[in-house]
Amino acid sequence: MHILTFDIEDWWIYDFYKVGDKRDYLPRLNKYLNDILDVLDEKEFQATFFCLGIIAREFPEIIKLIDNRGHQIACHSDIHAFLQDKDPEFFYQDTKNAIDSLEQVIGKKVIAYRAPAFSFTEKNKWTFEILYELGIEQDCSIYPAHRSFGGFSSFKEDKPVLIQYNNAIIKEFPMSLTSIAGKEIAYSGGGYFRLLPYSFIKKTMQKNDYVITYFHLRDFDYIQKRVDWKRYIQSYYGLKGAYNKFLCLLNDFMFINLKQASETINWNCVSSYKL
Ligand SMILES: [Zn+2]
16 A cells, blocks of 8 residues: 655745745745646546645645645645644644635545644644544554654554544554664655665565655755755755656556545554554
């Protein structure tokens, strides 16, 4: 099972890119989105797009376009605030605002969520109760290792499970990781996808029955303006070849979206994971 997902956001939402200006980025969001939607049509693949509420309000045509092309619209928070130091009130309101904004644009229920920067941790498990309360059924927020802005290193599953936390039950699709030199990394998206050779990514995917990807449009945007040289490796390394790598991936593997994956799984036979 290979699940194709994208996060629809741009650099200007990050606090550490204060030097950026959103006017530099949004026209590019449109360009790369169209390229990707066309190639997904050719391949007849459906993907899940985790979108920010703020994008739904400022650029509803982007969300409508993705929805009209047959892909799943999911929630990636409202303003991309990292959650490791936020309280339940903030999380409830941010998630509700995002879901309301997205649903208003597409006229359908939003039932899937991914936290900004995978910022769910052992300290904010209460997020699952709030997601459940807000009608979220599928979650992709758990990164089962330590990482800069979160990570859930005590989570030991590498395949979909049913998370139980108090009364909440959520279908969890944890991020796919692999070990390099003793460090667990997400090879199927973001910076490491740009950094690692395609042959390594392909071999690792072939070895795993379950792989979930996470791409951003900026991962493919070689001529984007560089706004922060301090984070050059994380942000810009490997941009030039990344779109070709992505096309190779689409040629070498079959992809489905989260909704299709969820329908394929017999959840009665899936183990429960009590947080
Ligand atoms: Zn994000």
